[in-house]
Amino acid sequence: MTTFEQRFGQVPEVTASAPGRVNLLGEHTDYQGGFVLPTAIPQKTTVGLGRNGTDTHVLYSANLDRTLRVPVGEVGEDFAPYLTGCLNLSGVTEGLNVYITSEVPSGGLSSSAALEVATLRALRELYGLALDDVELALRGVQVEHQFVGVQCGVMDQLASSLADTRTMLLIDTRSLERRAVPFPAGAEVLVLDSGVPRRLAESGYNERRGEVEEAARLLGVKELRDVTDISVVEALPSPLKERARHVVSENARVLEGLEADAVTFGGLMNATHASLRDDYAVSHPLVDDLVVLLQAHPDVFGARITGAGFGGAVVALVREGTAAAVGEAVLATYGSLGKVVVP
Structure with a gap:
């Protein structure tokens, strides 16, 4: 793999990294003021920066072995908007050499948020930007909205900026209050790649956001976070009824999961997958097959699709010390389409 020095003929002035994340409970609630329960994964994205003395x-990208050239102040195409969005929002007026390498698989593990947070961390160091870790994450959300075209919530960037691998991070996405929550005793996390690629801007992500916003409007609330009686959503027309039912029930599952043992927590994860599959309609048949195989394994407490959906990764809560063996056994049956990401 070509290094920064080999590529640009200089050493980077700054280098920064940020992790991907996996979400245990609380999917598609963060743009309705809800509760989420992610954790960081060990895999990181690293970004190096150096001034190049030009206006470009x-x-x-070392992973893609691809170079893009974008004039200062413009956006560009391909993977450029994730980077140029960060540069433009941070007021960069000089050309930079940017080197990216990543261990974070794409699809459900917030590879884009890790790239944005790593880039913003590097810019903060290079230019002495007055951004704390929360403000930095929120700037990453702005990048998604204004430059990438995905109307995401705040979970991914906050998790990449603030979470660690030792605990889950409960985030109230309305107030941004957060606290560390221990994993259920006797359990560990397993993440598998389903082998089904997806791209959020080309999927139904923005459509789902529009549907739940309309559901909230019809119910007369600011956000579905404010609905505590799930029966009221049954008066909505389809598919708004189903979309709202997922968000309201998912918020309740997060709160129940805070004190749950491994068996109960796994059951909540199973219920989340069913809700994402049936009410929110963001799963995929192959992903469902992988989840079913995991749920049937005797060392698995629960499993579900993770991330925005439409393909990507699945996450399971498994008996402590069994993640690698479970992953190997399940993927052998599944057809070796994926790989163990986090044992």
């Missing part, structure tokens, strides 16, 4: 940014 040179962006190099």
Whole structure:
């Protein structure tokens, strides 16, 4: 793999990293003021920066072995908007060499948020930007909205900026209050790649957000976070009824999961998958097959699709010390389409 020095003929002035994340409970609630329960994964994205003395940014992805050149102040195409969005929002007026390498698989593990947070961390160091870790995450959300075209919530960037691998991070996405929550005793997390690629801007993500916003309007509330009696959503027309039912029930599952043992927590994860599959309609048949295989394994407490959906990764809560063996056994049956990401 080509290094920064080999690619640009200089050493990077700054280098920064940020992790991907996996969400245990609380999917598609963060843009309705809800509760989420992610954790960081060990895999990180690393970004190096160096001034190049020109009016053009040179962006190099080591994973793709691809170089993009984008004039300062413009956005560009391909993977450029994730980077140029960060540069433009941070007021960069000079050309930079940008080198990216990542261990975070795409699809459900917030690879884009990890890229944004790593880039913003590097910019904060290079230019002495007055951004705390929460403000930095919120700037990453702005990048998604204004430059990438995905109307995401705040969970992914907050998790990449604030979470660790030792605990889950409960985030109230309305107030941004947060606290560390221990994993259920006797359990560990397993993440598998379903092998089904997806792209959020081309999927139904923005459509789902529009549907739940309309549901909230019809119910006369600011956000579905404010609905505590799930029966009131049954008066909505389909598919708004189903979309709202997922969000309201998912918020309740997060709160129940805070004190749950491994068996109960796993059951909540199973219920989340059913809700994402049936009410929110963001799963995929192959993903469902992988989840079923996991749920049937005797060392698995629960399993579900994770991330925005439409493909990507699945997450399971498994008996402590069994993640690698469970992953190997399940993927052998599944057809070796994925790989163990986090044992």
